[in-house]
Amino acid sequence: MVSPRRRTTCRACGHAGFAPVLSLGTQSLTSFPLPGQPTRRGPLEAVLCKRCKLFQMRWTYPGSWLYSWYGYRSGVNPIMVRALRDMAERVVELARPQPGTGWSKLCGMQWVLDIGSNDGTYLRMMPEGVGRVGFEPARNLQPQAREGLTLLVDDYFSVSPLRKWISGYGKAKVVTALAMFYDLDRPAAFLRDVARVLREDGVLVIQMTSASGIPQERVAALDEAAMLLSDSIGVSLREESAALRMTKIAAINEAGINIISTLDLLRLQKLVATSACLIMEAESCVIRLLDAATGKYAIRDFYGMKAESDQKDLFRMDKKAVTEVLKGASSILVRDVAEEEGWKEFAGIARTLLCLPLKSDGEIIGTVSIFDKFPHKTFYSTSFNNDDRGTFEKFIRYVEKAIGNAIAFERNDRLKNLDEATGLPTLKYFQGRLHHELSRAKRFKRRLVLMICEVTPKLTGREFAAVDRGEIVVKRLASVLRGSLREYDVVARISEWKFGMILPEAEDGRMSAIPRIKKAIHTEVEEIRKRIKDVRVDLRFGHASYPEDGDDHEKLIFKSNILKM
């Protein structure tokens, strides 16, 4: 049950100290009772705040008593219509809301918001093509109030009904509070909410009335008040975002520790993409890393909700940002894709974008881009700004270190199993793979061929050669072997002059692969002899196949090591 509330603190400054001014006892409310319903009555008292000197009513009456049935329509009185037209013209001149390109597209929208829009008379005076949005709780006004409006919320003003709307069309260009501001019980909270739905370059119009007009010195005072008001709203929004930023930086430091300690590159990429989205409140993240073999910046990870068909568009957009970063831009921040020159073609794919390079020793080793910002606890998208860029840069510093670590770790790991001269795997790797391939061959009942090739270069004299010609021979033969095998065959350098090969699924292995490999090696030796005259290469081969020559590791190794010319 709602009932009138006696205020103990000032509506404007919150001070608890009123000086009584006037008390007229119990009076009827200025509401519009339905026929047969009693007129509500209550105390009428006026007080003065002792601190800020705001003259105000002592009692606050429930909104439902006053506004659910509102008997006064703006359009009913020609004087009021004229006054509203005058107001509308001045607002349009001041704010210049631009007509949108259409309501079906999420671009080029501009809209105005009227709080307490009554029967919509004022909103209908706004230019064609500008979105007209109203809040009006009075039920009896609804049919007329909707006419010519783009959106009518049949309630008191609050931010939440606009969240989805703002995510599509951005914030309001103009907010008007006509002949209603003085009815508010919490004007400061109202202004904070207005600040949440108004563009940075938006205009707020608050209409106050005075019987005798406003004298010049009062206008000057109002100017000052407006300035203070916008300052204090700015400060409170900044405080809010500063608090948020501190939380984000704490989250970055925490995520950073996780990231730095992850040495597996694949896992690291996933972790970076999800952490970037969580911390930056982004919807999607694209990570690219330099592929040393192709010199291209290939997409290594994507995190986000986008369907596969939309991902392509997002990747195209990312490519543009990455290209600019590679050309030397230190970062790319696109606040509003629909409004920024050169980005308009991507309107509707993402609203906002932030892209930073990953550097290592001054070289760009990759990029991280985030798209669409959905602030915590809200459902509407906003734009990335300079603060976000600063925060994201802090995060990226961790990512650079972590990726550098992971790449170095992977390289070391690979080197441990790789022969330095030939780039082929070593004996340790070969043995591991043989076990693995043999159990696979058994499981799938496939033949497997194991082959050993011994290459002994015989060089005459020349003990103090500038280059190790023996190693040159081995290197060239290694590359010939690799080239004559299939992609999934294994070749390793298992000792100084021996190569080991595993040919899985070698159904015709005995018949064709072995002579073919032998022939390739012989041809290469002929080539080498043309260049290095005094070289002789002794070649010996051995092979074994599963299951014919044995069904375990030892038997196969034994058989394949019986080497023949």
Ligand SMILES: [Zn+2]
């Ligand atoms: Zn006060």
